[in-house]
Amino acid sequence: MLGSRIAALGHHQPSRVLTNADLEGMVDTTDAWIRQRTGIATRRIAGEDESVTDMAAASAAKALAASGLEPAEIGLVTVATCTAIDRCPSIAAQVAARLGIPSAVCFDLNNGCAGFCTALACADHSVRAGAARHALVIGAEKMSDVTDWTDRSTCVLLGDGAGAAVISEAKGQDAGIGPVAWGSDPARAHAVRLADSWQPRFTQEGQAVFRWATGELPTVAREACHRAGIATTDLAGVVTHQANLRIIEPLTRQLDLRDDVVIARDVIDSGNTSAASVPLALSKLVERGEVPSSAPVLLIAFGGGLSWAGQVVTCP
Known part of the structure; x- marks a missing residue:
């Protein structure tokens, strides 16, 4: 196939x-x-x-x-x-x-x-x-x-x-990109905004985004693993959207990961780079050899919309 x-x-x-x-x-x-x-x-x-x-x-x-x-x-x-x-x-x-x-x-x-x-x-x-x-x-x-x-x-x-x-x-x-788990909650779209101007400014409702991300996204992460046919305990790495370390840590703690799983924390050095954050963090992990080739890694991104998308991939 x-x-x-x-x-x-x-x-x-x-x-x-x-x-x-x-x-x-x-x-x-x-x-x-x-x-x-x-x-x-x-x-x-x-x-x-x-x-x-x-x-x-x-x-x-x-x-x-x-x-x-x-x-x-x-x-x-x-x-x-x-x-x-x-x-x-x-x-x-x-x-x-x-x-x-x-x-x-x-x-x-x-x-x-x-x-x-x-x-x-x-x-x-x-x-x-x-x-x-x-x-x-x-x-x-x-x-x-x-x-x-x-x-x-x-x-x-x-x-x-x-x-x-x-x-x-x-x-x-040899296929290494699992089925996507994705969706949105348009009723909460106002929580993260770049709108209303030709020169908009980033605004967000920080506490609302925190509660939503830490409350809803662990289910999305588990669904992405389920669709890929693996358990969260099979993962070698997790790369979330690098929004805030105070979101990344409680989110990943809920996934029953192994102690040796590599969790991307590029946000410490790079800040929140929006749509760039997942590939930026993943590329760095692979470049440094922190996740071996062919190992399964969960990617999960979330933000404006409020939207989310996640899939399990194997490292190149």
Whole structure:
């Protein structure tokens, strides 16, 4: 039976590091306050001349090179983002042009922080249906463009970056992307917002998001494992959306994981990078060799909408 797998990963972050000490000079906050409430120590901030497209293309180029594929073999390019300024051409089309991908279908997908896992599922479905043999899936965000740097409750959270995955056709036991568990709760969509302006600012109802994520998402995580045919005790790693360490830790504690499971905590160094956070964190884990090749890893992303998407993948 036709399926797909992650063949390669890549990531990119801007060079500028914004520390908690830096933020102390910008708003009424302290390093202790930020760490206690978010777990974040630093985040990366793109310069004015570094766009969402720049970061997406940089991460995609690394993933494509690692895959060993030629650009012409890529049949689909999709970019998950909620911070793109350009409406048309899509960021995906611009990335394809930069990488010399000649004729792939290209589109952007906006599902907030759940965007990458949503886009990964769409690419998996396309490969399973025979519409493409290889796909490039990217999560890229320039959250600094939508940050209110006078609001200490949100500006301490956000960072910029991108992560990418090459998805390839696989058959039988080689298939490595499990069925997606996804959905939304539109009645609570107001809890995370980028709206009402051509230059919107990120706002959220922090306590409402915390209660929703820690209360509802463990069920989604278990459902993703069930659909993949494994138990949570079989997982070698868990990569959640890197929203806040105070969400990641109680969420994963509810999953009955083994003591040796690797839990991504890239939020400490990178902050909340929205749709970029899952591929960014996963790429780093694989690059550092913290999760072995072919090991099962749960990906689960959540955020604006309120939306969620999760699947079990095997590491490349």
